[in-house]
Every structure is written in C-alpha cells, then in structure tokens.
Amino acid sequence: MASDIHHRTQDFIKLYPTVLRDLKEVFGTQGDVLITVSSGTGALEASITNFFSEGDKVVICCAGKFGERWVELAKAFRLNAVVLMAEYGSVVAPAAVEAALNENPDTKGVLFQASETSTGAAHDVKAIGEITKKTGALCIVDAITGLGTMPLDIDGWGLDIVVGGSQKAFMIPPGLAFISVSAKAWAQSASAKLPRLYFDLKKEKKMADKGESAWTPNVSHILALAEALKYIKELGMDKLVENAQLLAKATRAAALELGLELFAPDAPSSSVTAIKAPKGMDSSDIVKGFRNQFGSVIANGQGTMKGQIFRIAHLGYFDFPDLFAMVAELEIILHSKGIPVEFGKGVAAVQRVYAEAVSAKEVAAVK
Structure with a gap:
C-alpha cells in the first residue's frame, strides 16, 4: 500500500x-x-x-x-x-x-x-x-x-x-x-x-x-x-484484551516476588502497572537504568508521583518474551542499586503465569 x-x-x-x-x-x-x-x-x-x-x-x-x-x-x-x-x-x-x-x-x-x-x-x-x-x-x-x-x-x-x-x-x-x-x-x-x-x-x-x-x-x-x-x-479484540490482562497479572506477580509494592493494588489496571520504587530510591534511577543499560523504555510517575513510582505498559504488541526480558532487566537494575535481589525470582513468576495460561488454553481446547 x-x-x-x-x-x-x-x-x-x-x-x-x-x-x-x-x-x-x-x-x-x-x-x-x-x-x-x-x-x-x-x-x-x-x-x-x-x-x-x-x-x-x-x-x-x-x-x-x-x-x-x-x-x-x-x-x-x-x-x-x-x-x-x-x-x-x-x-x-x-x-x-x-x-x-x-x-x-x-x-x-x-x-x-x-x-x-x-x-x-x-x-x-x-x-x-x-x-x-x-x-x-x-x-x-x-x-x-x-x-x-x-x-x-x-x-x-x-x-x-x-x-x-x-x-x-x-x-x-x-x-x-x-x-x-x-x-x-x-x-x-x-x-x-x-x-x-x-x-x-x-x-x-x-x-x-x-x-x-x-x-x-x-x-x-x-x-x-x-x-x-x-x-x-x-x-480478535478479546485476545488483545486477554494478552494485556495476562501481562499485567504477570507483572504484578513479579513485582511482589521481588519485594516491591504495587501502587494501585485494589483496582489495578491492565494497560499499565504502577510499582513503588524501593524505600530510599528515586524511581527516576530505575527509568534511567532501563534506558541506559538496555535501551528499554518505561515511564516515571507524573506530577507528585515523579520519583516515587515507575510504570510498565502492557499495550498492543507487547507480549511475554518482552516481559521476560523486562523483568530480568529490572532485577539487574535493582541489584546494581544495592537492592537485595534473588536473580530469576521475578522472571519465574512471569513464567508461572504464562505456563498456567497455556495449560488452561490446552484444557479448554480438549473440552
């Protein structure tokens, strides 16, 4: 065209x-x-x-x-x-x-x-x-x-x-x-x-x-x-929505496994996950870490939340391979800033959500 x-x-x-x-x-x-x-x-x-x-x-x-x-x-x-x-x-x-x-x-x-x-x-x-x-x-x-x-x-x-x-x-x-x-x-x-x-x-x-x-x-x-x-x-629009919801679910699971706190735990969005920076840390350092070390882009907080939260999107073409990499990068960034991290723990949480979703689809297909 x-x-x-x-x-x-x-x-x-x-x-x-x-x-x-x-x-x-x-x-x-x-x-x-x-x-x-x-x-x-x-x-x-x-x-x-x-x-x-x-x-x-x-x-x-x-x-x-x-x-x-x-x-x-x-x-x-x-x-x-x-x-x-x-x-x-x-x-x-x-x-x-x-x-x-x-x-x-x-x-x-x-x-x-x-x-x-x-x-x-x-x-x-x-x-x-x-x-x-x-x-x-x-x-x-x-x-x-x-x-x-x-x-x-x-x-x-x-x-x-x-x-x-x-x-x-x-x-x-x-x-x-x-x-x-x-x-x-x-x-x-x-x-x-x-x-x-x-x-x-x-x-x-x-x-x-x-x-x-x-x-x-x-x-x-x-x-x-x-x-x-x-x-x-x-x-299918329903599949696009399902993908975003699964990515959001996996991101929340990974954040909690890494000892991080969700910013909106009671009504979480599936378009973006907002995560609080570890105590004493500026979220800008996490955003810069993604950009400078890995060429990845995530968002800082806005207005009064700048420096306090970082936000990870789940829109459109984003998929689980993207999320596997992103969470692995997050673990490395946190470790480099002196935050105690057990490498692979967050990634494993994403893997579990993915595996469970695939298994559920296979069961549904059999029925």
Whole structure:
C-alpha cells in the first residue's frame, strides 16, 4: 500500500469508510465512531464542546493526572463540575457516582477514565455505566488506554461517548483520536451551545457519511490504522484484551516476588502497572537504568508521583518474551542499586503465569 494518497481523491474515499467500519467493529458498538486528527485530548475536548452548554452540570471522577484533565476541560468551557476526588492509586467508587447523581438530578454528564494511566488504577466502567444509564446524563469515558486492554461493552453498559487514541493498543504513532457517539449523545448534542469549529462532530459525521473527513486528515496514519485494524480483527479484540490482562497479572506477580509494592493494588489496571520504587530510591534511577543499560523504555510517575513510582505498559504488541526480558532487566537494575535481589525470582513468576495460561488454553481446547 502506498505511504500516502491525496485525501480528496477516490482512493481515499474508498479507504476511509472501510477504516471507519473496521474501527466501529473493533470498538464493538452500533453507534457512530469518528476520527479526529489530534491527540486523545482533542477528542476529550470534542466530547465536551459537542454535547454541553455553558453552565451545564457534570460529575467528574478524578483519580489522577488524567482525571485532572477532565477538570481542566470543564473549567475551560465553564461547565458546573461536581468533582469526586480519589487519592492517587485509588479510584472513585460507583456508589459515590450514584450518590452524586441522586444529589444532582440535573447532571448532564459523568466523565471519567477507564484506566487512569498516571497511577495504574482502573475504574469500574461497567458499574458506572449502568448507574449513569438510568439517568438522563451521558456516560463519557476516556478509554485511550482502556480500549484493547480491558473489556468495554459500549452499548451494553451504556457508554455514550468513548475516546481512544492511536498510539496505545492501536499500535501506531500518536496523531489520531477516536470517539464513539451513542444515539443518546447525539440527541443531547441538538441543544448543546458551546462553541466549536475544528472538533465539530456533526460536521465530521456528515463528511464521514460521504467517505471523507471534515478537515485535512493524517493520511499516512489512517493507512497505518487500516493495517492495525486488520491485525486486531484477525487476532480478535478479546485476545488483545486477554494478552494485556495476562501481562499485567504477570507483572504484578513479579513485582511482589521481588519485594516491591504495587501502587494501585485494589483496582489495578491492565494497560499499565504502577510499582513503588524501593524505600530510599528515586524511581527516576530505575527509568534511567532501563534506558541506559538496555535501551528499554518505561515511564516515571507524573506530577507528585515523579520519583516515587515507575510504570510498565502492557499495550498492543507487547507480549511475554518482552516481559521476560523486562523483568530480568529490572532485577539487574535493582541489584546494581544495592537492592537485595534473588536473580530469576521475578522472571519465574512471569513464567508461572504464562505456563498456567497455556495449560488452561490446552484444557479448554480438549473440552
């Protein structure tokens, strides 16, 4: 396939609807799925400007840096935000969302992260969705790292707007964002009065129905997305999710075997595992150790968590051979920093999770 094609030609008009259909299939929704040329934050902004008016009341679940982004967006567009705060490493309980909706029956939307990647914690999307579904409020989910790493039944759970990003489980560079829109959300958009131009989703849908994008698209990324979607469809979205969940389970097991402490033990995400640095150690040294000694990339903590935690991703193409190597590298880095380590102990924990998963699949196949 060519590396680029002109976006106002028949070549693109043939390609674009196919990509949108495949994206819709991978999302698993009967609603519309649209593409914006932006980072995920652009689609988050679109989910505000297209469905609300100034002064509208929203409930925001804020459990980390990306929850704080929802708060910033609500403030920027002058929404009336009821913010439910959770400490870093924790999540907002569905019961708190239900109570907030009961206390604020005029709420127009509930905004939260499926996976709060700044802390490695995951919200109970199903429960929050089903609670919100009973009300007139829209359920708006930042699933930029949740899609492809955790089950998300968009239609069944009543998730009205779900945002994804190209650089996570979709395995291509950053630059595209995806947004699913339910019939309930489109109905609310009819009375939404916030200003919008570039992120006008009605215009985007009108053009998409013709096989085109409203604005100049990132054609090279859409070509790459077309191939990534073929891979995901062939593999199966459920298998992509299962892979992330197994990697996360194995990473948590390895961390505990090495005497490390998980940062979000009660609601761990399967998109990323956040691990506390050993006492007296800066997590930046671990991040630098991976980069300088092995050419590997992991993430430091963000904001107030910088230097306190390090984060290991489980998105997309990552698989068990990657994890075997990563945990072995971690053992060496910890040892080099004077942390007592029994070499192979963490790797063995990963091996056990892998072996158990393979054995379970073999048993299932026999049945």
